[in-house]
Amino acid sequence: MKKIQNLLLVLSITLFYFSCNKQYDDPPVNQVPIGDIILISDLKDMFTGSLTLIDSNYSIFGVITSEETNGNFYKEVYMQDLSGAIKLKLKSSGGLYIGDSIRINIQNVSMSEYGDLIQLENIDVDQQVVKIATEKFVEPYESTINQLSLSEDQSRLVKLNDVEFTELGMTYADAINLNTGSRILSDCNGNTVSVRTSGYANFASDTLPTGKGSVTGIFTIYNSEKQFVIRDINEVQLDSSRCNGSSGGGGSGGDYLYKDFDDGSLTSGGWKTFWSGTNPNLGEWEILFGNIAKASNYSNFNNYACESWLVSPNIDLSNATAPYLIFDNDTRYNGPQLELYISSNYDGFSNPDVQGNWFELTSFVPNWDPDSNDWGFVSSGNIDITQFISSSVTIAYKYVGTSSNGATWEVDNIIITE
């Protein structure tokens, strides 16, 4: 009997510890005081021209019109009410999203300006902001570039109609070095705003669209310069004919891919190069004359073994019916044929040697330039790629050189269209 008692004692002690996870009460809710409610326009009127500390117990109400999700905004959001809009600089990243209807207590918050754009400093989303509702989307203010007022409309969500980019072939920003891009958006009367895009934006490496249409974003200013920040790449709708009647800078209508290297960059528009070989740089794709892509493994009377890829961005052909690829090519000197590949499962960044199923198109190219001991481009002719239609098509050129020989190859004006 005693032994059974002991056994029970041991079991009960053990079982006690089965359920011995620590328990905690939820901490109390911090109340954000309301005080007097003022309009954003009233608030901006209080700005003295230099750093202004708001010492009264005020709250502003409004709706958030930008968010940080795609990387184009960092530690900042824009907020708007019926009277106006203002930029909020955040103490830390995150927590406010487009459509959030919020109240901010602004007592002890500082108001400052940057290039005449008025902003609230160091807003602590967790401590000073109360979210009232979500998905209260503000309709953008439809305007022309000329109509936009530097003071009244700054920080406002704006939609510009009948505008187009003027610097075609470029990307929104430099996603490689993470530098901000500034691209000119113009209406048909020559009025312009600068579209500012962060190198961290997930569309920074997209090539500027070539058509004309509408763009929605936040209207900002830097001193007297009118600027514009895109909050969602899907709000860039430039698919009509351009002001001059063409459908875009140099390309033909409805191009899915257009690469002419005229911006002096191999990689703008999401193009990539990969190289492996024996002598650094030899055989790498490079820019010739500022507007042609070239590869050669020859230096100082020697050839160096290498493999060198020039890879297009992933192209969405899901809306295409009979797309074809066409490009100009030129070769000289003895060496392997330039190879052309196509893939529908390339991941967009890996070395194509190790990733993606690549179908070789080399023998389907109607015209390769023969080695005629002379320079001169020929057009490839149309290469039908209808059978490869998918939402993510990639083409790639592969230059191969050996230690005993190697040609020089040049390509230009690479176009997928229909």
Add this chain to the structure above:
Amino acid sequence: MILNYFKSCFIFPFILIFCFSGFKGQTDSSFVIDTVKNIIPVFTTTVDLLDNELQSQDISGLLQSSRDVYVNQAGFNFSAARYRLRGYSSENTRLFINGIPVNDPENGWTIWSYWGGLNDVTRYPETSFGINNSAANFGSIGAYSYMSALPSVKRTGSRVSYASTNRSYRNRAMYTYNSGLNNNGWGFLISGSSRWSDEGYVPGSYYSSGSYLLSIEKKFNEKHTLNLMAFGAPTVQGRQGIAVQETYDLTGDPFYNPYWGYQTQSDGSLKKRNARSRDNHKPYMTLGHYWKVSEKLNIQSNFYAITGKTSNTNLNWVDANDPRPDYYKYLPSYFVNDQGTLSGNQIIENQEQYINISQQWQQNNPDYTQLNWDLMYNANYNNLYTQNNIGNIDSSFTGRRSKYIVEEYRLDPRHYGFNTFGKLDINENSSLNFGINISNYTSRNYRKINDLLGGDFWVDIDQFALRDFNDAALAQNDLQNINNIVGNGDIFGYNYDIHVNKNELFGTYSYNKKRIESFIGLNASTTTFWRDGKMQNGRFPESSLGSSEKQNFYNYGVKFGLLYKITGRHLLSFNGMYKTEAPYVRNAYVSPRTRDQLVPNLSSTEIISGDLNYNIRLPFLKARLTGFYTQINDQTWARSFYHDEYRTFVNYMMTNVDQIFMGIELGFESNITSTVQLTGAFTIGDYLYNSRPVATITRDNSQELIALDKVVYLQNFKIGGMPQQASSLGLKYNAPKYWYAGVNFNYFRDIYLSPNPDRRTAEAISAYGAEYPYRDEIINQTKLSDGNAVNLFCGKSWKIYKNDSYIRLGLNVNNLLDNTSFKTGGFEQLRYDASDIQRFPNKYGYMYGRTYFLMLSYLF
């Protein structure tokens, strides 16, 4: 020899009990290894560090239970400095509890906390060190131990004890009862304990553990005995984290713990809460059959099962500030480091920040030095959010989306196996040990929400992937559950099974003559492992879901030993082993959380080892001197670490890791007088990397390989995390009146931090010329200062003649001089900045200061 035994028992009455009861039991057992080591009397302190926190590498409990004159002392005195026997990590030991092989099939480790608190049962195992003729399997180069829990083998009677201490727990109560076998052949053994502390030695840590063991034996006849046994130790702990030196200096506390913070309770009081809790419970069960086929052949067979869970919590956060108080941007040094890039007012502002933050830390203001749970809750309370496009039905949900959560990493084992092993006495001089083990292991690995901290939901996407790629599918952790809304207790993030099937066969032939004892053993094994994904990851849709290809490895080993008795008192022995082992699955996949991609060049590990021993057994002196040399080649090394900027785990894998372990050990025990004993243990080792491994680096949220085939210049770097030299000198006084007291002086040298492999690559220093003044700072290995500790122990026993019972009182004081400046280890952060190596400085852990362990026990 018998005389010697009795003398020891006389000196240590509590051992007397064991001697008698143990003898009685052991005559029934056929599985006693007759090694020299077993004859050396054992001193086992009342304190054991079996409960030590160092989960993976601490086998001090095993060491302490040894009868070996060196190992036993090392176990007591060296474990505080993270000493490892011959430098080996714990996968090189083989441990059996009542027939169950308890090495983890995924990584080979033995983790003592899974049976912590069962000290009464695990106290006196059969243990051998180095290469030996182990009975239950082929063994390895480290240690072999077999703990029996048979009622017929263990000491009979009851034992109840209470201990008070100031280590990870404060109280321990323990009860054990063993009936022995009754006339009908039945016996049962129960043991249970509880250990707890509201706050342990380290601030914010806590401990709450129970343990149980039940073993029932039925002896049917002289030939057949059955045994059914189950044990486990449910344990909940709040953990200790180690931090950068700056935090210790600022707070003035070498045991500063960044893992805890205050949380306001409903009555307004503040309660300490630890974000890193561990909650483990692995029940072990076995059904064993002991078969005495004949006088010459004994066979033991076991069906075993290991189940349960292991759980570790951590904070996670999305779209919010890093909540960890020791995040490098929150420390004063950050404001110094950044000076170079600033100008004008920013410099002044920075200086003000620096002064303010330094003061807050120096004043130990918990708003700065610890977690702030109230802020995290309030951030969650307030984060109203609408999630659209949920699942395939495209619904939406509006609620408070948690910015901060406590998440829980689970690894739940399901391990079933069968083994059988035995001993055949061929003739008077020779015998054969043999056995097979068939093991079928699965672990369920997943992450679940432990606490939403006041919010309503969490969305199962990878924030970083969302920002990096303009494709919502890439951000999904589970493409079968788009934008999955998860709540408390739900699985998210990853979910996969790991399977390991292993079959082993071994045989050891022993030949013993008057002057010679020898053995030669062979083994062969097959190992198959694979991953079975339960989620389709958006970054790796092709390689995350379903079963991966099975990986098969075939391995073998050979070992031998030769002992020559120059006289009965001088013994010389030499042991050697060559074997190959399958790589552990834990190191085999580059990122098992997300995909089944294998580490490139995965291969079996090769072990070559030998030791030469000289044993002296004189009445007044017992000593052993050993030289050892071991190569472990072609190892795979894997670590994951959380990268703040990538917001995900980065996986660093090395293959072709070769290591050398060589050194000497000396242990002695000398009776200066009949009451005073001098003991000593010394080791000098040289534990080195012996190759240039090749590294592959990946991260969990991107297909991009950060590096492939990167050469790591690790040749001749020291293996870190333990002293390579350790010494102990002790003096014991054994009073005739059943009390004893002793003191030990311990000294540790040559402790290195494990090198961060990436800092030893050409790429790390490629940007800097040979003249760059901080180049050496990037490359050179950190060596820690020597350390010392003085330990004191004493005790007394009383015999109550009336009912033939005993009372014992024991006290151990470790680190008597309260030396709190001894850094016993740490690590180089895997994240580093070669242009400013101090930006992510090393993290260090200190040896505990003075601690005590006081125990009162009653045996009846």
